[in-house]
Amino acid sequence: MGVRLRCILEQPVSGLPYMEGKALAMGYCSDASARAGDGHPDIIAIDFKSGQTRPAAPAPPPGESILSTLDEFIAGDGAVQWHDTAPGLVAVRKILAKLRHGAKITATPDFEFADSDEELTEDVRFDLEELEKILIAAQKANTRFYLAFDV
Secondary structure, rough: OOEEEEEEEOOOOOOOOOOOOOHHHHHHHHHHHOOOOOOOOEEEEEOOOOOOOEEEEOOOOOOOOOOHHHHHHHHHOOOOOOOOOOHHHHHHHHHHHHHOOOOOOOOOEEEEEEEHHHHHHHHHHHHHHHHHHHHHHHHHHOOEEEEEEEE
């Protein structure tokens, strides 16, 4: 059993790729945790080569993150809200561009999903590429979508 992020389409579309969505869900939850200000400013990094201590890298400021552009498309506690695919594609492609240019998804210690941040980032990138294909197919079929967590 696990959690995944699914793309739900308003109408059935044939020939869609399969998006597992587990990495995307874990990456999104880790990213949301960092946005909420759950960083640990009291952690100190030690460079054992030079014997110098330095503060750990700060968490991103609240509201700034790699995956926050997906927020508006994720179904919340209220009624389902359908979204046009064009803005969804823009959001997904914006994230993919960041990941392809070196941005990383950092897993919170609570999530034991991947062996490393690089592995999680690669898995999230793969899920997003599949989501992009799904949204392209949905756009061609003239149907809307939303994202939802599935347990």
